Amino acid sequence: MLTGEPFEVVEYSTPALVDLLVDKSGATRDTVEAKAHLSYFDGYFSHLGARTIVAENAYVDRDFLEDYAAYYSRCFADYPRRCTRLHFFSDPISKRRLTGLLTKGASSATVAKLQKGYLGFVVVKPLPETIIGRTCLKTYADDVSRRFPVLRTYNVSLFGIDLTVETLAFQEQDTAAAACATSALWSAFHGTGLLFQHPIPSPVAITQAGTSGVPDRDRAFPSHGLNIEQMADAIRSVGLEPYAVDVGDEEILKTTVLAYLRAGIPSILTVMLFNGGQRVGGHAVTVGGYHLGPLAQRHYNPMSGMASLAGRVDKFYVNDDQVGPFARMLFDGQPVTDSTTGKNYPFSVSTGWGPTVRAVPMAVVVPLYNKIRIPFSAIQDAMVGFNELLKAMQMAGVATIPPDLEWDIQLTTVSRLKREIIDDARIDHRMRAQLLLKSWPRFIWRATAASSGTPLLDLFFDATDLEQGELLLHAAEYDPRLGLDLRSFHAGLTGAQQKYLARSPVGKVIAWYR
């Protein structure tokens, strides 16, 4: 319950966190202790080294306030409209010290020290069960193999002390204004909102947008979930376009998610949950990060015939509203058999729901800015054919192509691309200037072929073009002999082969070498 004090300071421990979650919500101790979030937060805060919790009482949370106005305020039962925000620090902070800062003022050095130890916040909602509101917590450390491309900066004012946290917001579904699909969309919109400059709707507004189109048999509120078509409608409501593909194939899942994630665009992954082979139900999470296995684990994908960087992904980090932010989903190769239908699913991923609960990926839905017109699939199709031709040349020994090519296909922007080029010491001076001075569209697909981590070839495609357009903007061969080989190869093609190629997706790449 809310106290008269504007804030409280407690030393971090699991029991202290439980006490605060019980005190600041309308939930019982049994309810709090039974929540999967509690064990997740416990592990997460231990990893981050939390030492202090500052409870900011009577906190007004915009998202909860909108849900409150649309739903809770009209309930007969009395629900408070104010929340509590729990701030976490990795430094020991006393109430006396914080009071001193607020009375005497905080120097920039003091604020910098607080910032250094700031781990983020969790808004506690005054509800009986679904109490985890907007949560912005620092991620695990970003490094070469563990990446969180969707992070953005959240500004936090702790009674006038300006702090920031780099993250992607998370919150638990409340099962009234939002189910898991809404929570996943809400997290994704936090990523795309800043990237594509669209307003970020509250959970209740997302559910309304998703259910206002096609009439459903079920009522919109209390929300029992959305289907993929309704999620697509919610995406259109913020001015973005949904790109949805089936991801029953592991390669399609990893390559599609990474292609957009590398550009900072989160994907919504829909899965079917199974517990010991028993179907639990459809679930949605937001993919915000990934972990790569080492180069030695180069993975050849049988469906495309390509080895790709995405094939080395062994973990996704997802905002799973029933578990927590940046929860791990492991690609551990376990198949699942539906005990009711006998249907076999060749792969599944682990979940934070418990050791026996597996997630079988069904579809990804990517919210895209409308000018990103060329989908990843069009580029992947072109590269499949190009890779086959390179393999044929390599096997015949007529081109300088190493046998361990690994492809990395990613969406990028002109500013990001030029920033990467200007910083890339591996590109020679003449080519760097040529690439930097070139006029490019805002969104670009970049397909890089590398050998043992060293780039050999970069193909740049116009992501804003028509699919029938030329698409390929530029090919940069970092080994000039490869360019000569490809031009010689093109010159040797018969007229019939050139016509055949012109009709196939790879024709857009090969045409560059005419």
Added chain:
Amino acid sequence: MPPQATQPAPSPDRAGRWAASAEGQARIQEALTASDRKVSELRAARQLDPEVLKLPITV
């Protein structure tokens, strides 16, 4: 950037002569046929089943 010295450097027009040869044409056709098959499989696999589109995401 240093060249990728994984094989002896072919002569400049070796790829062209190979592409124009009967052997090369056969290998290129094989590669294009394999590519068409793979692209068809990928396109079919990406296609969302209408049942999946309507699948309630509820838990």
